[in-house]
Amino acid sequence: MYSIALLFLLTIASSFSVSFPEKLNRKAVFLDSIQPKDSILVDTLAVALKPFKTNVHASYYHDKFNGRRTASGQKFDNNKLTAAHKTLKFGTKVKVTNPKNQKSVIVTINDRGPFTKGREIDLSKKAFFEIAGSKYTGHIMVDLELVEE
Template sequence: MAQESPVLQDENIKIEKLKLYKEKAHASYYHDKFNGRKTASGKKFDNNKLTAAHKKLPFGTKLKVTNELNKKSVIVEITDRGPFVNGREIDLSKKAFMDIASNKNSGALNVKIEIVEN
């Protein structure tokens, strides 16, 4: 179900429409050891950029990921495949994760994932 959303700006991404993908999704983040490695899309991974890994969504898909506890959100781009741990829906870059985390020491969050449709 598509929902109308106010136009937001984040790293030059104009959001006009959001489509709910999943609520109460389990998100984690990349370990620093992956920094500089090539992702499944062929791009070099950078833990300081706003990117993510998902098992099925196409590379280049833009997502709004919202921490369900504190309502902080971030826009990320799918550049990799994963996570390969049962029960996890999305792996965020460390920057994306820390931008929305309430507890910087936690390794996982429950998030709402929305697809940015332009």
């Protein structure tokens, strides 16, 4: 019944046509355009998270690795939000949360490691210090969640 009513309405609507002069169309598009000053920056993403590991050690890369190739072939940059993990696929996005201050960051796995016993993930310097409570620490306990797309 609803499909018949919808079909009827679409048939009636398609029989009407509206045309505007070319000059008016251009002006309407210009006036309706969004300008940079009218836009806003959103800092929230709606993503599905899958718990992976909790209460694991995280450390960060030394600056000497800047510019070197990672195991994925990408050039390492300590100023990007990347990380190394022993088993996760390259390109996997991981939400890393410091449970002490509830700060978190989403990183992309692009390297293998860490190769220090007891460490679960190596973060870029930028990612590490976004969630670390102090700039004087070299490793912290974190929770890891996989970001599902």
